Amino acid sequence: MNKDFMQHAKFKRNIVQPDQAQQLIMPYVKLLETEHVALTEARGRFLAEPVLAPHPYPHFRRSGMDGYALRSEDTKGAATDKPVTLEVIDEIPAGSLPGVPLRPGTAARIMTGAKVPDEADAVVMLEMTEKLEQEGQTLFTLKREIEAGTNLTPIGRELQAQDLLLEAGRMISAGETSVLATFGYHQVLVRRRPRVAICSTGSELLRVEEPLQDGRIRNSNTYTLACQVQDAGGEPYILDSIADDLELAKQRVMKALEEYDIVITSGGVSVGDYDIMADLVQEGSVTMLFNKVAMRPGSVTTAAVYGDKLLFALSGNPGACFVGFELFARPAIRGMLGASDPYLPRLEAVLGEDYTKINNFTRFVRGSLEYKEGRVYVHPAKLDESGVMITIKDSDVLIVVPPTSTGFTAGQQVTAILLPKGI
Amino acid sequence: MNKDFMQHAKFKRNIVQPDQAQQLIMPYVKLLETEHVALTEARGRFLAEPVLAPHPYPHFRRSGMDGYALRSEDTKGAATDKPVTLEVIDEIPAGSLPGVPLRPGTAARIMTGAKVPDEADAVVMLEMTEKLEQEGQTLFTLKREIEAGTNLTPIGRELQAQDLLLEAGRMISAGETSVLATFGYHQVLVRRRPRVAICSTGSELLRVEEPLQDGRIRNSNTYTLACQVQDAGGEPYILDSIADDLELAKQRVMKALEEYDIVITSGGVSVGDYDIMADLVQEGSVTMLFNKVAMRPGSVTTAAVYGDKLLFALSGNPGACFVGFELFARPAIRGMLGASDPYLPRLEAVLGEDYTKINNFTRFVRGSLEYKEGRVYVHPAKLDESGVMITIKDSDVLIVVPPTSTGFTAGQQVTAILLPKGI
Numbered sequence: 117m118n119k120d121f122m123q124h125a126k127f128k129r130n131i132v133q134p135d136q137a138q139q140l141i142m143p144y145v146k147l148l149e150t151e152h153v154a155l156t157e158a159r160g161r162f163l164a165e166p167v168l169a170p171h172p173y174p175h176f177r178r179s180g181m182d183g184y185a186l187r188s189e190d191t192k193g194a195a196t197d198k199p200v201t202l203e204v205i206d207e208i209p210a211g212s213l214p215g216v217p218l219r220p221g222t223a224a225r226i227m228t229g230a231k232v233p234d235e236a237d238a239v240v241m242l243e244m245t246e247k248l249e250q251e252g253q254t255l256f257t258l259k260r261e262i263e264a265g266t267n268l269t270p271i272g273r274e275l276q277a278q279d280l281l282l283e284a285g286r287m288i289s290a291g292e293t294s295v296l297a298t299f300g301y302h303q304v305l306v307r308r309r310p311r312v313a314i315c316s317t318g319s320e321l322l323r324v325e326e327p328l329q330d331g332r333i334r335n336s337n338t339y340t341l342a343c344q345v346q347d348a349g350g351e352p353y354i355l356d357s358i359a360d361d362l363e364l365a366k367q368r369v370m371k372a373l374e375e376y377d378i379v380i381t382s383g384g385v386s387v388g389d390y391d392i393m394a395d396l397v398q399e400g401s402v403t404m405l406f407n408k409v410a411m412r413p414g415s416v417t418t419a420a421v422y423g424d425k426l427l428f429a430l431s432g433n434p435g436a437c438f439v440g441f442e443l444f445a446r447p448a449i450r451g452m453l454g455a456s457d458p459y460l461p462r463l464e465a466v467l468g469e470d471y472t473k474i475n476n477f478t479r480f481v482r483g484s485l486e487y488k489e490g491r492v493y494v495h496p497a498k499l500d501e502s503g504v505m506i507t508i509k510d511s512d513v514l515i516v517v518p519p520t521s522t523g524f525t526a527g528q529q530v531t532a533i534l535l536p537k538g539i
Numbered sequence: 540m541n542k543d544f545m546q547h548a549k550f551k552r553n554i555v556q557p558d559q560a561q562q563l564i565m566p567y568v569k570l571l572e573t574e575h576v577a578l579t580e581a582r583g584r585f586l587a588e589p590v591l592a593p594h595p596y597p598h599f600r601r602s603g604m605d606g607y608a609l610r611s612e613d614t615k616g617a618a619t620d621k622p623v624t625l626e627v628i629d630e631i632p633a634g635s636l637p638g639v640p641l642r643p644g645t646a647a648r649i650m651t652g653a654k655v656p657d658e659a660d661a662v663v664m665l666e667m668t669e670k671l672e673q674e675g676q677t678l679f680t681l682k683r684e685i686e687a688g689t690n691l692t693p694i695g696r697e698l699q700a701q702d703l704l705l706e707a708g709r710m711i712s713a714g715e716t717s718v719l720a721t722f723g724y725h726q727v728l729v730r731r732r733p734r735v736a737i738c739s740t741g742s743e744l745l746r747v748e749e750p751l752q753d754g755r756i757r758n759s760n761t762y763t764l765a766c767q768v769q770d771a772g773g774e775p776y777i778l779d780s781i782a783d784d785l786e787l788a789k790q791r792v793m794k795a796l797e798e799y800d801i802v803i804t805s806g807g808v809s810v811g812d813y814d815i816m817a818d819l820v821q822e823g824s825v826t827m828l829f830n831k832v833a834m835r836p837g838s839v840t841t842a843a844v845y846g847d848k849l850l851f852a853l854s855g856n857p858g859a860c861f862v863g864f865e866l867f868a869r870p871a872i873r874g875m876l877g878a879s880d881p882y883l884p885r886l887e888a889v890l891g892e893d894y895t896k897i898n899n900f901t902r903f904v905r906g907s908l909e910y911k912e913g914r915v916y917v918h919p920a921k922l923d924e925s926g927v928m929i930t931i932k933d934s935d936v937l938i939v940v941p942p943t944s945t946g947f948t949a950g951q952q953v954t955a956i957l958l959p960k961g962i
Contacts, residue, residue, distance in 0.1 A: 155747060156777065159766050160962030173929070176754055180926060211743025213754045229743055229855065229926075231754035274922065274929045282932070289960065290766040291932025294857055297759035298928055302747040320634030320652055324578060324725040331599055331636045331654035336720035343582050343713040349962060354579065432652065434717055463910035487886035490952050492915045499697065503603060505721055506596070506697045509705070509714025529913050537712065538961030539583030539772060 129408035129416070134478055137419070138447060138459070140405045145451035145458075146424045148307045148377065155296055158288045160349060161306035162453040167282040170299055172272035177232040179208075181267040184245060184256060185236035186223040188264040199257040201248070206233070223256070232268055239267035285456030287349070310452040312350040312445075313376040314341045315368065317392065318383040318432055319359035336505065337382040337430075337437045344441045347536040348449040350378070365392045370401060373422045377452060380445055383432025393418045393429045402427055412479045413502025414440040434505035439480050439514060442535065465532045467515070468493040472523035482511035483532065494532045511535055552831035552839070557866060557901055560842070561882070563828045564867060568874035568881075569847045571730045571800065578719055581711045583772060584729035585876040590705040593722055595695035600655040602631075604690040607668060607679060608659035609646040611687040622680040624671070629656070646679070655691055662690035708879030710772070733875040735773040735868075736799040737764045739780040740788055740815065741806040741855055746780075759928065760805040760853075760860045767864045770959040771872040773801070788815045793824060796845040800875060803868055806855025816841045816852045825850055835902045836925025837863040857928035862903045862937060865958065884957045888936070891918040895946035905934035906955065917955045934958055 132140065150164040179185060186202060194200040206215050206224035214224060214233035224233055232239060245256040275281070281295050288296070288304065296304060321335040322328070335357050342352035355372060358365045369392060372379040381392070397404045402420040409417050414436035418429040426448050430440040442460060450458035468486060473479070482497040494515050497507035513532035517524065524530065555563065573587040602608060609625060617623040629638050629647035637647060637656035647656055655662060668679040698704070704718050711719070711727065719727060744758040745751070758780050765775035778795060781788045792815060795802040804815070820827045825843040832840050837859035841852040849871050853863040865883060873881035891909060896902070905920040917938050920930035936955035940947065947953065 155762055156765060159769055171751060174756070175751060178926075180924075209743075210741055211755050229741070229756070269926060274927060281929075287962070289932070289962075290763050290770065290861065291930075291934065293766045294759050294763040294861070294928050294931050297747050297762040298757055298857075300747055300749075300751065300757055318633055318652070320632075324720050324723055326723075328594060328598060328723065332634050333597070333652070334721055334723055336717050339578055339720040340713050340717040342579060343716045346582055347713065347961065434721075438713065438717070464912050465910070466913040487888070487915060489887050490889040490915060491913055492910060501603075503601075503692060504697060505717050506704075507714075508717050509712070511714065536961050538770065538959050539710070539712075 130406065131408045131410050132406045134409055134411045134443060137406050137409045137417075137444060141419055141426070141444060141448055142451060144405070144421045144424070144426060145448050147454050148310060148452045150305050151308050152303045153306055155293065155302050155304055158293065158296070158304045158306060161288050161304070162349065162455050163282055163284050163286050163288065163292075164305045164307050164454060166280055166284045167296065167299070167301060169275045169277055169279045169281050172277050173275040173298065174269055174271060174273060177271060178269040179226045179228060179230050179232050179239045179267060180269055181239050181241040182228050183226060183239050183241040183267065184223040185218070185226040185232045185239050186262065187218060187220065187236055188238045188262050188266070190221060190223075191258060191260070191262045194258050194261050196259045199259045201255050201257045204254040204256060208233070237264040237268065238262045241267065283456060285454045287455065307453050310350040310377040310449050311353060311375075312345045312378045312380060312449065313353050313355050313372040314338045314345065315355040315372065315379070315381050316357040316383050316432070317359075317365055317381055318357070321357045321383070323357075336434060337432065340434065340438060340508070341380055341382065341441055344438070344446065345449065348446040349453050349455075350449040362392060362395060366396055366401070369396065369427065370422075373402070373425045373427060376425070378426045378428070378445065378448060380428045380430060380441070382430045382437045393420065396420070410477045412475060412477050415477060417444065419444060431502060433502040435482070435500065435508065436502035438508050442514065442533070443480070460536070461534045462531055463492065463534060464529055465492045465494040465513070467524055467526055467528045467530050468495040469526050470523065471496050471515075471517060473517075474521050474523055475517070476519045478519060479517040480514040480533070481517050482507050483513050483515040484510060485512040485532075494530065512537070553829065554831045554833050555829045557832055557834045560829050560832045560840075560867060561870060564842055564849065564871055565874060567828070567844045567847070567849060568871050570877050571733060571875045573728050574731050575726045576729055578716065578725050578727055581716065581719070581727045581729065584711050584727070584732075585772065585878050586705055586707050586709050586711065586715075587728045587730050587877060589703055589707045590719065590722070590724060592698045592700055592702045592704050595700050596698040596721065597692055597694060597696060600694060601692040602649045602651060602653050602655050602662045602690060603692055604662050604664045605651050606649060606662050606664040606690065607646040608641070608649040608655045608662050609685065610641060610643065610659055611661045611685050611689070613644055613646075614663075614681060614683070614685045617681050617684050619682045622682045624678050624680050627677040627679060631656070660687045660691065661685045664690065706879060708877045710878065730876050733773040733800040733872050734776060734798075735768045735801045735803060735872065736776050736778050736795040737761045737768065738778040738791065738795065738802070738804050739806050739855070740804055741780070744780045744806070759857060760855065763857065763861060763931070764803055764805065764864055767861070767869065768872065771869040772876050772878075773872040785815060785818060789819055789824070792819065792850065793845075796825070796848045796850060799848070801849045801851070801868065801871060803851045803853060803864070805853045805860045816843065819843070833900045835898060835900050838900060840867065842867060854925060856925040858905070858923065858931065859925035861931050865937065865956070866903070883959070885954055886915065886957060887952055888915045888917040888938075888955045890938070890947055890949055890951045890953050891916040892949050893946065894919050894938075894940060896940075897944050897946055898940070899942045901942060902940040903937040903956070904940050905930050906936050906938040907933060908935040908955075917953065935960070
C-alpha cells in the first residue's frame with residue numbers, strides 16, 4: 117500500500133455542495149430494462165410507460181342507486197297531493213342489460229351499478245317510492261318530480277377514451293392498482309429492480325450473530341442499508357464484510373461492480389490510513405464523481421462510476437451512512453427505476469426548538485415531524501452526531517440546516533426532507 | 540331467498556358513528572401468534588416483545604477521529620509558540636486493542652472507531668499535529684491544549700445496559716434494523732402476518748383479463764384491497780369473485796372465515812335485493828357488530844365476528860371500498876399484528892379550498908396534501924363520490940368533513956387522516 121499517496125490523496129479531496137453532488141450522479145444513472153409483471157405483483161414497482169384509457173369510464177350509463185330507472189318527463193307535476201304512478205316492466209340487476217325498451221309511463225327496477233335503459237334519463241331511489249301490485253301489474257307511485265340526470269352516471273364521467281391514466285415513472289400503489297384493474301391491465305410494464313450490492317469494510321466489524329468483543333462493533337450498516345434499498349425499490353444483496361485489506365477490498369468491489377447495478381460500501385472511506393476508493397481511482401479502475409461533500413454528517417462520502425454501474429462509498433458512522441444513502445444512493449436507485457421524481461420530497465416547516473450548533477457545512481439533522489393547528493413543525497433529535505445510531509429510528513425528516521455562525525431559533529422556517537416510511 | 544326479510548332488514552340498519560364503529564371492532568381483534576424471523580426478513584414486521592440493550596453503547600471508549608490518543612494533561616500550556624512534543628508508542632486500527640499502556644509524554648496513533656487506551660482521555664485529530672521522525676522515535680508536535688474528552692465517545696453515551704431499545708408493537712424499518720443489528724439481534728420475535736381473504740361479489744364483475752362487456756365492469760376492488768392489505772402488513776389472498784347467488788356466497792364466506800383471519804368482501808352489501816350479510820346474521824352464523832355507519836362514502840359498511848375471525852363487508856363502490864378498508868379493516872390487521880397504534884395518523888390541516896357539499900353524515904373526502912411556508916394544506920379532490928375510482932391514486936389524505944348544513948370555507952382547520960404511502 118502506497119501510504120504516501122494515501123496521505124496525499126486524502127488531503128486533496130475536492131469538496132462539492134450536497135446538491136452539486138446529487139447532480140453529478142444523475143448523468144450516470146441508466147434506465148434499467150423493462151419487464152412485464154402480473155398486476156398482483158406490481159405493488160411498489162414503477163410504470164415504464166404511460167397508461168392510457170382504452171375506453172371511457174364508466175363505459176355505459178350507470179345507475180348510482182337501487183331504485184327505478186325512468187323517463188324524467190313522466191314525473192312532471194308529481195307532488196305529495198298529486199302522485200305519479202308508473203308501471204314496472206323490467207328488472208335490471210347489476211351486470212345485466214335492459215330487456216325491453218321503456219315506453220312513456222313505464223320504468224325499470226334497477227340495481228346500483230346496472231346499465232340504465234337508453235330511454236331512461238334518471239333513477240329514483242327505492243326509498244322515495246311506494247310499490248303497488250294491481251291486476252297483475254307491478255306499479256309504483258312517486259310524489260315528486262325527478263330531474264333528468266338524477267342518480268345516473270353518464271358515460272365518460274370520470275375519463276374519456278385515450279385519457280392519460282397514469283404517467284410513466286409512477287409508483288404503483290393501491291390507487292394506481294384500482295385504475296389498472298378497472299381498465300383491464302392485468303400485466304403491467306415496469307422497470308426491473310436495480311440489484312444493489314452492500315458491503316461493509318473494516319476489521320472492527322463483528323457479524324450480527326457473533327458475541328461482543330472488546331474494541332469491536334457489530335456490523336449494523338449493511339442491514340440498515342438493505343432496508344433502505346428496499347424502501348427505494350431496489351433488491352439488496354448483502355456481501356460478506358471485508359477487512360481493511362486494501363487489495364482484497366479492491367478485488368471484491370470490482371467483482372461486485374461487474375455483477376450488480378450499484379455497489380454501496382460503508383466504512384473505510386474516512387480520512388484514515390486505509391482508502392479503497394482513492395486507490396481504485398488512482399489506478400483508473402473507476403471514475404470519481406466526488407469524494408467529499410460539504411455536509412454533516414458524512415462529508416467523506418464518495419461516488420464513482422464504472423461503465424454504467426455506480427459505486428457509493430459511504431461513511432462507516434451509522435448516522436452518516438444512513439444520510440448518505442438517502443441523499444445519493446436512493447436517487448440513483450429511483451432514477452434507474454425511471455421514477456418521475458427520484459428525490460425524497462421536501463417541505464417547508466417551522467423549527468420547533470432552537471438549533472444552536474454552528475457549522476460551515478450544510479447539516480442534515482435527524483428530526484421528528486409534528487402537526488399542530490395547521491402548522492408543521494420539525495424537532496431536531498437530541499443526539500445527531502454522525503456516529504449516533506439510536507436516533508435514526510425516531511426520525512421522520514432530515515432537517516436541512518444551512519451553514520451558520522449563529523444557529524437558528526425556534527419558529528424560523530426550515531427545509532426538511534421527508535424520510536421514507538411504510539412497507 | 541326470503542325477500543320479505545331482506546326488505547325488512549335493510550331498512551332496519553342500526554346506524555353508528557365512524558369512531559363508534561372502530562371501537563366496536565377492537566374487542567374482537569385477537570393478537571396473532573409470534574414467530575422468529577431473520578433480521579434480513581424483518582422489514583415491515585411488528586415487534587412482539589420489547590427489546591432491551593444487552594450492553595451499553597458504545598461498549599468501549601471509542602475514538603471519534605483519526606489522530607492520536609493522548610493524556611490531556613500532557614498538552615497543558617501548549618501554544619503556537621510553545622509546541623508540545625509527544626512520543627507515539629502504539630498504533631490502534633479500528634477493531635484492535637491498545638498494545639501498551641501510555642506513560643506520561645506518550646500517545647497512540649488511533650483510527651476512527653478504535654478503542655482509546657485506558658490511560659488516554661482525549662484524541663487529537665491528525666490534521667492538528669505535525670509528525671517528526673527522530674533517532675528512531677516517532678514523535679508529533681501539537682500547538683494547542685486538548686481538553687479531556689475531546690473526540691472521545693464515552694461508554695454508554697447513547698444507551699445504558701437494560702435501556703429499552705424498541706417497544707413491542709413497533710414496526711421494523713431502517714432505524715429499528717440499525718438498533719437490532721448493533722445489539723446482536725439476528726433473529727427477531729414478531730407476530731405472524733394476518734391472512735386476509737378478499738372476495739368481490741356481484742355478477743356484473745368481469746375478471747381483469749376479460750374483454751369489456753356492455754353493462755359489466757372489471758373487478759378492481761380485490762386488487763386494490765390486496766395492495767391495501769399489504770400496506771397494512773397483512774397477507775392478501777384473492778378468492779374467486781362470487782356472483783349474486785346468496786347460498787353460494789354464504790358458503791364461500793363461511794369457508795373463508797374458517798381458513799383465514801379476516802375476510803373482506805366488496806359489493807353486494809348495498810341496500811338492494813341481495814344481502815349476504817343480513818342472511819348470515821339472521822341464521823346466527825356470524826355476529827353483527829354494525830351494518831351501517833354514519834359516513835360517506837360507504838355508509839352500508841358491515842362488520843361481523845365469527846369466533847376470533849373478522850368479516851368486513853365493504854361497499855362495491857371503489858371509493859367507498861377504499862375508505863372502508865382504511866377506516867375499519869386496516870386497524871383490525873394492525874391490531875392483530877400488535878401494532879402500538881393500529882389507526883392511521885391524523886393531523887390538523889388548513890382547508891385549501893371551499894368545500895360546499897352539505898351532508899348530515901361525516902364525510903371522508905379524498906384529498907391531497909400541500910406544505911407551504913410552514914403550513915399544511917389539504918385540497919379536496921374534485922370528484923369524490925363513492926363510485927369514483929380515479930381520484931384514489933392522487934390522494935394523500937382523507938379529509939374528515941363533519942356533518943354540516945353550510946359547508947366549509949378555505950382557511951378553516953380540518954382533521955385529515957394520512958393515507959399509507961411507500962413500499
